[in-house]
Amino acid sequence: MKEVKIIDHSDKKAFLLETAHQLFSENGFDATSVRMIAEKAGMNVAMISYYFGSKEKLFEELLVGKTNYMREQLTAIVENKDLDPWSKIELMIDGYSDRILTSGGSLHKLMMREVSLKQRTEISNLIEKRIMFNLKAVHEIIVEGIKKKVFVHNIDFPMLMSTLIGTLTQTVTSDSMFFRFENVDGKKHTKKIDVNEVSKRVKKHLKRVFARYLLIHPEKYNY
Amino acid sequence: MKEVKIIDHSDKKAFLLETAHQLFSENGFDATSVRMIAEKAGMNVAMISYYFGSKEKLFEELLVGKTNYMREQLTAIVENKDLDPWSKIELMIDGYSDRILTSGGSLHKLMMREVSLKQRTEISNLIEKRIMFNLKAVHEIIVEGIKKKVFVHNIDFPMLMSTLIGTLTQTVTSDSMFFRFENVDGKKHTKKIDVNEVSKRVKKHLKRVFARYLLIHPEKYNY
Amino acid sequence: MKEVKIIDHSDKKAFLLETAHQLFSENGFDATSVRMIAEKAGMNVAMISYYFGSKEKLFEELLVGKTNYMREQLTAIVENKDLDPWSKIELMIDGYSDRILTSGGSLHKLMMREVSLKQRTEISNLIEKRIMFNLKAVHEIIVEGIKKKVFVHNIDFPMLMSTLIGTLTQTVTSDSMFFRFENVDGKKHTKKIDVNEVSKRVKKHLKRVFARYLLIHPEKYNY
Amino acid sequence: MKEVKIIDHSDKKAFLLETAHQLFSENGFDATSVRMIAEKAGMNVAMISYYFGSKEKLFEELLVGKTNYMREQLTAIVENKDLDPWSKIELMIDGYSDRILTSGGSLHKLMMREVSLKQRTEISNLIEKRIMFNLKAVHEIIVEGIKKKVFVHNIDFPMLMSTLIGTLTQTVTSDSMFFRFENVDGKKHTKKIDVNEVSKRVKKHLKRVFARYLLIHPEKYNY
DNA sequence: AATGAATGAGCCTTCATTCAT
DNA sequence: AATGAATGAAGGCTCATTCAT
Numbered sequence: 001m002k003e004v005k006i007i008d009h010s011d012k013k014a015f016l017l018e019t020a021h022q023l024f025s026e027n028g029f030d031a032t033s034v035r036m037i038a039e040k041a042g043m044n045v046a047m048i049s050y051y052f053g054s055k056e057k058l059f060e061e062l063l064v065g066k067t068n069y070m071r072e073q074l075t076a077i078v079e080n081k082d083l084d085p086w087s088k089i090e091l092m093i094d095g096y097s098d099r100i101l102t103s104g105g106s107l108h109k110l111m112m113r114e115v116s117l118k119q120r121t122e123i124s125n126l127i128e129k130r131i132m133f134n135l136k137a138v139h140e141i142i143v144e145g146i147k148k149k150v151f152v153h154n155i156d157f158p159m160l161m162s163t164l165i166g167t168l169t170q171t172v173t174s175d176s177m178f179f180r181f182e183n184v185d186g187k188k189h190t191k192k193i194d195v196n197e198v199s200k201r202v203k204k205h206l207k208r209v210f211a212r213y214l215l216i217h218p219e220k221y222n223y
Numbered sequence: 224m225k226e227v228k229i230i231d232h233s234d235k236k237a238f239l240l241e242t243a244h245q246l247f248s249e250n251g252f253d254a255t256s257v258r259m260i261a262e263k264a265g266m267n268v269a270m271i272s273y274y275f276g277s278k279e280k281l282f283e284e285l286l287v288g289k290t291n292y293m294r295e296q297l298t299a300i301v302e303n304k305d306l307d308p309w310s311k312i313e314l315m316i317d318g319y320s321d322r323i324l325t326s327g328g329s330l331h332k333l334m335m336r337e338v339s340l341k342q343r344t345e346i347s348n349l350i351e352k353r354i355m356f357n358l359k360a361v362h363e364i365i366v367e368g369i370k371k372k373v374f375v376h377n378i379d380f381p382m383l384m385s386t387l388i389g390t391l392t393q394t395v396t397s398d399s400m401f402f403r404f405e406n407v408d409g410k411k412h413t414k415k416i417d418v419n420e421v422s423k424r425v426k427k428h429l430k431r432v433f434a435r436y437l438l439i440h441p442e443k444y445n446y
Numbered sequence: 447m448k449e450v451k452i453i454d455h456s457d458k459k460a461f462l463l464e465t466a467h468q469l470f471s472e473n474g475f476d477a478t479s480v481r482m483i484a485e486k487a488g489m490n491v492a493m494i495s496y497y498f499g500s501k502e503k504l505f506e507e508l509l510v511g512k513t514n515y516m517r518e519q520l521t522a523i524v525e526n527k528d529l530d531p532w533s534k535i536e537l538m539i540d541g542y543s544d545r546i547l548t549s550g551g552s553l554h555k556l557m558m559r560e561v562s563l564k565q566r567t568e569i570s571n572l573i574e575k576r577i578m579f580n581l582k583a584v585h586e587i588i589v590e591g592i593k594k595k596v597f598v599h600n601i602d603f604p605m606l607m608s609t610l611i612g613t614l615t616q617t618v619t620s621d622s623m624f625f626r627f628e629n630v631d632g633k634k635h636t637k638k639i640d641v642n643e644v645s646k647r648v649k650k651h652l653k654r655v656f657a658r659y660l661l662i663h664p665e666k667y668n669y
Numbered sequence: 670m671k672e673v674k675i676i677d678h679s680d681k682k683a684f685l686l687e688t689a690h691q692l693f694s695e696n697g698f699d700a701t702s703v704r705m706i707a708e709k710a711g712m713n714v715a716m717i718s719y720y721f722g723s724k725e726k727l728f729e730e731l732l733v734g735k736t737n738y739m740r741e742q743l744t745a746i747v748e749n750k751d752l753d754p755w756s757k758i759e760l761m762i763d764g765y766s767d768r769i770l771t772s773g774g775s776l777h778k779l780m781m782r783e784v785s786l787k788q789r790t791e792i793s794n795l796i797e798k799r800i801m802f803n804l805k806a807v808h809e810i811i812v813e814g815i816k817k818k819v820f821v822h823n824i825d826f827p828m829l830m831s832t833l834i835g836t837l838t839q840t841v842t843s844d845s846m847f848f849r850f851e852n853v854d855g856k857k858h859t860k861k862i863d864v865n866e867v868s869k870r871v872k873k874h875l876k877r878v879f880a881r882y883l884l885i886h887p888e889k890y891n892y
Numbered sequence: 893a894a895t896g897a898a899t900g901a902g903c904c905t906t907c908a909t910t911c912a913t
Numbered sequence: 914a915a916t917g918a919a920t921g922a923a924g925g926c927t928c929a930t931t932c933a934t
Contacts, residue, residue, distance in 0.1 A: 158401035170389030178381035604847035616835030624827035
């Protein structure tokens, strides 16, 4: 009697995506060959063209999958009527930080490199589209805060977003580089910087920057 | 009377460097082949090995050359005894912004991509070294400001530097992306964003962020 | 009924090996390019990397394949209990001569050049290992002959092996060079030297040299 | 007052030759680039083409220079009327051994590789010509020995020369490889083989082989 | 549905030589 | 006489993709 294979064929595809994610994160898009992906995943090279059409298409699919969660999270924050604008900003900062710092920010770095490169236009556009969509949610929060006279009105929104995304990107990019400085209080950073501490620090830092930038009465919060 | 040779033999080398700069900026390091560089410069491929030894060495020479100016400028600011700490910060922000935004920030983006990639270790290390050296100057300014009771004392220096470099990087990376938002005052950005306006805005923005973060009495400055 | 595939997929690989053998023999390892091999074999250059990994690996595979037969033959001689030591030496000389003179000794010359060059260490070591392994068999024969009081006991084994291998190598290397001499009996070598005659002569010569060197009673054999 | 350079211009050429000799010996002809030679000699690359015309011509000049001494030595031996034929053979063996084993036999190996390769025809022919010329002297000694009834008459001269040259070539080629065998007397080769010992051994070995091959009464000599 | 084999274009680097001075 | 600069060809290898089965 013939055995029937129950294998879910989408498994292989998913596994290929996960493997690709890992390798792209480590080596970048260019330096990751389809052969590397296939070998690491224990499949045939041709599978990548077969499943995704091309290396680029694989990457695009990877992106869409991985960025969906942030999108939903932000929407939930914006639409929550029980939160005041500043609390929404705080949650937004927490959400962004958590997502970007995930596994060393490798996926985020990968995305930012592609946008910076603007060579694979399809990919760049896709990424830009998704970033923009998310920032629209932040925009809504801020407009709400101004209306409610909680935030100041002279806000350079594009620049503020550069500070938000830029600070996070720089934190994951420069890794522990900047932490090599002894801090201004003269204390050396003796203990190895761990990812949790970084997460806490960047969140606190961004909230302080945002509070002092946005709030009409920042003195109410002890940042 | 001896004839004096006017021909500067370093011309070709310099031209090769400039050509490489342009192509690296456009396509990134990996996607720029030595053949492309040589062809665009109207020279033989072998000249790149001849002059620089390798594609990587060329890149390193390019980096060193292009980053020397910033280094000198910062040193001058720090050592200037006629300036108070906050003025130094302002000048430092102006200096960084000008350098990074130069020709669309292409070189800076290139550098950040390489650091982010951490694949060509020689290059990554070289870039980190040069960034760190420059930030040391900023560090001195801030320590001085604290001592003189102009700056607050609870400063997370590594994070603040992430905001400085990160904001600038993001501004040149996302290009005009973020400006596609209508601003929070409801006015559309109708006119095309030109590089000068961006420069002014990012400088003003960073000064505002830094003033409110660093100064004990930010209300004295109308940011 | 299932169809049986007759196509041996190793055909192409084998053909590539044979083509490489021929070209290496003619031009040497360095002067034979992978492109030459591929073109002559009517295949794509990439196939060499595909099948063998690299040009060197191809060569190593070639070596191992071609030297296996001699190894087996020698083992058979040594272990044959019906043969007296001197008969084993005779068979050994016949075997070595036949193998080395095969197709003009091209493979043997190739091997000796590589050992002499000692540049590609992997290859040199591989060749040395295989030569040493085979000579161990000869060593056993000689030790047996001494024990049985057929061979003299003051034998410089390493030197004797140099004479064995060296004479054969020189014969194939100098090709017909040495035969340009009129022989000592005054007779000119008028007829073209053919490979069979050379084979006979070198075997006879080596047996004579070995008999007079090894045997306690060489006068029993009319060499 | 202008200084006058006294430099003998042939010095540079000679130095270039010596440098080339060293590098060719170490790496072989192909793997030694003209740049390497020029750099090691502290001169310009173009000098090689300038002085010698090409890399090959340089090699030819090198060969001729280095092989002249052996030629003279052999002629002296043949023409010496105070020596009996066997003494001449002994001297000839000593002379050949000394020349070939000089500095690890590197030049000799180089020559044999080129002959074996037969790719650079000019060079191969040149080497063959010089070898043949020298062997003619040996031929004369042997003919003399036969006439004087000291040597047997059934001598395969070409083969005997293969044994002479081949044994020496193999000795320098296989380096210490063959010495890794413990000798047939069961004694291990514990002490490192030094070049002087090898020289003595190969001379003794060749004399023993030649005595037993050539002499009508070998028992008179205790080889 | 899935794959091993095969492709052709491209990569960076090195080569021996020649050119202009 | 001597050289630094420049050349064009060729080197081995890797790539993403497609083909035949």
